[in-house]
Amino acid sequence: MRCGVVVFPGSNCDHDVYHVLKHVLDQDATFLWHQDDTLKGCDLVVLPGGFAYGDYLRAGALAALSPVMDAVRRHAEAGGLVLGICNGFQVLLEAGLLPGAMRRNQNLRFLCRDVHLRVERADLPFTWKLKEGAVLRIPIAHAEGNYEDAPERLDALEANGQVVFRYVTPEGARADGDPQVNPNGAARAIAGISNAGGNVLGMMPHPERCSESILGNTDGLALLAGAVAAGSRSLLTKVGSAR
Amino acid sequence: MKARVTVYPRREILDPQGKAIRDALSRVGFPGVDDVRAGKSFEISLAGEDPEAARRQLREMCEKLLANTVVEDYSVELLGGEGLRP
Numbered sequence: 001m002r003c004g005v006v007v008f009p010g011s012n013c014d015h016d017v018y019h020v021l022k023h024v025l026d027q028d029a030t031f032l033w034h035q036d037d038t039l040k041g042c043d044l045v046v047l048p049g050g051f052a053y054g055d056y057l058r059a060g061a062l063a064a065l066s067p068v069m070d071a072v073r074r075h076a077e078a079g080g081l082v083l084g085i086c087n088g089f090q091v092l093l094e095a096g097l098l099p100g101a102m103r104r105n106q107n108l109r110f111l112c113r114d115v116h117l118r119v120e121r122a123d124l125p126f127t128w129k130l131k132e133g134a135v136l137r138i139p140i141a142h143a144e145g146n147y148e149d150a151p152e153r154l155d156a157l158e159a160n161g162q163v164v165f166r167y168v169t170p171e172g173a174r175a176d177g178d179p180q181v182n183p184n185g186a187a188r189a190i191a192g193i194s195n196a197g198g199n200v201l202g203m204m205p206h207p208e209r210c211s212e213s214i215l216g217n218t219d220g221l222a223l224l225a226g227a228v229a230a231g232s233r234s235l236l237t238k239v240g241s242a243r
Numbered sequence: 244m245k246a247r248v249t250v251y252p253r254r255e256i257l258d259p260q261g262k263a264i265r266d267a268l269s270r271v272g273f274p275g276v277d278d279v280r281a282g283k284s285f286e287i288s289l290a291g292e293d294p295e296a297a298r299r300q301l302r303e304m305c306e307k308l309l310a311n312t313v314v315e316d317y318s319v320e321l322l323g324g325e326g327l328r329p
Contacts, residue, residue, distance in 0.1 A: 058311055065308070094311065101313035103252075106259050148256060148314050185259075 001232040004032040004042030006072070006088075008052035008063045013085065016208045017048045024211055024221070025228050034066040044081045044231040045072055047088025049141070049206060059102060059144045060090030069095050081125055081231050082200045086142055089192075089202030098193055098202045099157065100149035106185025110143040114217075115183055117191050117205060118168040121161055124198040125230030129222040135172045136165075136219040138205035140183060145204040147186040147193075154187055165192035165203055201227075244289050245322040246301055250310045251282030285309060286322075294321055 003021045007014045014031065022029040030040060034052075039045055052063035063069070069091070076082045076097055084092040092098045105111055114137050122132040130136070149157070157163055167182045167189040168174055174189060175181040182189040184204070192203030207220025252258040261279040268276045287304075289297050301319040310317040 057308070061308065061311070101311050103256070103314055104259050106257075108259055108263055146259075150313075 001027060001044070001228060002040070002042045003027050003029040003044045003046065003228065003231070004039050005029065005046050005048055006032045006034065006068055007048075008034045008050065008066065008091075010052045010054050011048050011050035011087070013049035013087075013206065013208060016206075017046050017085070020208045020211045020221075020224055021046075021228065025225055027228055032068055034063065034068050037067045037071055039068075039071050039075055039080075042075075044083065044227055045075060047072070047082070047084040047091050048208075049086030049088060052087055052091060055087075055144075058094065059087060060092075060094040063087075063091045064094035064096075073097065076195070076200050079197065079199050081227060083126060083227055084200075084202040085206055085208065086140075086145075086204055089204055090144065092200065092202045097200050098195055099153060099162075100147055100193070102144045103146040103148050104144055105142070105146050105183070107179060108143075110141075111145075111183050112139070112141040113183070114139050115191070115205060116168050116170050116172075116181075117165040118172050119164070120166055121164045121194070121198075124164065124194055124201065126194075126201045126223055126227045127164060128230065129226035133172065135168060135170065136223075137170075137210070137217060138207055138220055139209050140205045141209075142184070142204055145184040145186065145191075147184075147190045147204075149187065154190075157190075157193060158188070160196055162193050162196065163188070163190055164194050164201060165190075165205070167191050244291065244294070244297055246287045246289060246297060247320045247322055248285040248287060248301055248305060248309055248317060249282060249320070250285070250305065250315050250317045251280045253314055253316050254280075256314055282315075297321060 176189040210217035211221040260281040265279040305317040
């Protein structure tokens with residue numbers, strides 16, 4: 001099992017993700033440069049948070065066109081695991097690997113604080129260690145996390161079960177109009193979505209910032225551990241089918 | 244040939260930035276402003292002389308990169324000069 005963390009000029013959570021994968025979860029982890037045209041054999045690819053290409057034009061817009069993204073797209077189309085966190089989520093949207101778009105937060109501010117997420121799907125490669133309906137406390141740090149799409153496309157997203165995380169109260173209740181609960185004003189309080197196949201996940205909150213007890217919160221660890229274990233399982237399947 | 248591309252938030256989508264600017268305009272003495280949409284403008288110099296081809300190319304640029312058509316609309320406009328009508 002090999003994990004790759006993509007580094008764009010302006011990524012700033014790349015080392016945090018690498019640290020959790022390598023030192024907390026004890027995985028073979030490597031950095032992938034945005035100019036690379038292969039994923040160096042990685043089974044799990046993480047697009048980290050930050051401000052890729054300075055967020056010029058739109059958050060994620062220029063990063064989505066960098067050479068490594070062709071390799072990420074091929075990986076995703078082949079069923080490989082791709083996780084986009086915060087700016088990484090924005091890159092996946094701009095690359096068309098996930099539907100929808102991000103707008104400025106409703107209050108126009110950069111928000112950096114803990115939020116509560118309800119797990120809406122616990123049967124994906126990333127979330128199988130979580131319980132459906134469980135509430136996680138995970139920090140956000142973004143100015144453009146106000147998820148938007150046309151109403152009929154949002155309906156389709158919900159019908160396909162592609163809404164993976166939603167902003168809720170600490171008790172797990174919806175309050176989409178309350179900025180304390182749905183901090184950025186996201187449509188239907190969407191915090192994270194997957195593609196139809198469930199192998200590409202984008203989320204605004206940062207699980208890598210809450211994956212060690214020394215940081216006072218380990219709510220993010222099960223997600224990253226789940227992704228790593230799922231990557232290993234798919235690796236075993238690959239090895240098995242090659243025999 | 245020169246062109247201007249304007250990209251702005253779609254009508255049906257709330258534009259929090261435009262709304263904040265409208266409120267600020269009202270505070271500095273322009274209470275009659277009903278709506279502001281805040282967008283981006285690009286001035287683009289193009290090779291070639293064919294205005295139709297240029298417009299086609301500019302629209303393609305918008306679809307592929309300059310605008311995110313999930314949340315943004317765009318307009319393209321050729322600027323005068325070299326015998327072209329604006």
